[in-house]
Amino acid sequence: MGAASSITRNSDAPIIRAENGVTLFQVEILTQAFAKRTDKALLEISKFGIRILDRSDNQVIKAIAMSLIHSWSPEARSIVFVCTNGNMDLYSIELSTTQCEEILSCLQQIVSQVLSTRKEQALNETEVIDLLSSLNKQNGSSDMSQLEVLKSQVEGRYLTSEKAFLVASSFSDTFDKMEATLFLQSHLVDQNKFSKILETFESEEERQNIWHRIYVKLY
Template sequence: MGAGASSAKRPPPEPTPAEIAALEQPFGREGGEMCFYCLPHDDEMKKRSPLVVMEVGPQGLRLMRPASDDCLYAYPWGQIHSWASADNRFSFRYFDDSKKAVVQSSLFLRDLEPLLTQIQTVIESILTDRKKLAIPAEKFAEVLQELQVAVSSGGSTPLDALQRHLTSEYYFWSAQGRQVLAAIPSAFDKIEVAVLLHGRLIDQNRFSHILETLESQADRDNVWHRITQLKKLSSKMAPSARH
């Protein structure tokens, strides 16, 4: 390797303003989803399709081939860690199960403001539906007390104590989820409970806020991995359940 050469991988080139301006108009679907034409920034995604349609709906983000129903990538809201935007660039962080880590993906699009508006609309709709099943403050105090008894007595696990309230009755706020994990001393039990909480959060897009209470990045990655595996198992079981 010559003098001054670097082994660091160079970032892929960004599209030109003319290429971004030439993208087609967004369009809507019957289910309320909005679709936006995007130019991928990641080389791996470009290899699969140099142009993608990003569908934004209640289930999350889906990246599809144009003029087809061929879904290249799917990102449920609960799997998305965070997102940011600047100029015509939209970036989001998510847990990549194949890499066992939170990674970032970026796309360029012409209609950035309508995209952000659609995301906000979808998130607010999800919050509205789940707020109706928010756990009352007095009930949440009882849950915390049950947790403390379970931890101190050893008669049942924190997971057992929570399942009675989480699996069918109530949704929790992420701030309450943090309180729940803070009341559990065992790292193993924290992971078990975090996986359970994921599907029962009102503000599921703030799940990463809960994961901050875990002791290590390895524990956080373990939670994401288990959630991903549960989703895969559910998707495999769903077709047989219809027969």
């Protein structure tokens, strides 16, 4: 991915590295809840999301998948990321930087490239209808589970959150539905709308279990 190609280095707050689809910026953590280890940090941006690293040893302070980032906005000399936690509540992380424009450009370029690629590889209406039909046929069948059908037809492809909601709703077994939701999370065109799929679960405990497993995958 060439997300770093248009980033211009700034001597006031240099980019540490911009290669292999990963860009690192020097920042300072302004949100005290995340500055307990250190306030001197690196902001790592990639197509997978962002990570905040301790500048002294590169240890991860916080990792946030792109699907869990609600929004971001620049301030005078900082940038604020609004994110979703395991309870589906919003929280914010403010980072001091003189490179808001470069960071925003990097984020926008990654989002545009990811969306473009995923839209090209998304299942069309006919394919979605076929998938839903196959899932319904396998409901209660011993030949192949619904989860196996989903993975066989969607692996390497993508679905919009609206279509993924219909797919998840087709699952009769709760355990398989949870596994399917985790699979769908990484196969969404619009990952920022992942919470839409969780509406298919009646149990808050089940929804939080899924959020927890997503967080575990980040580390």
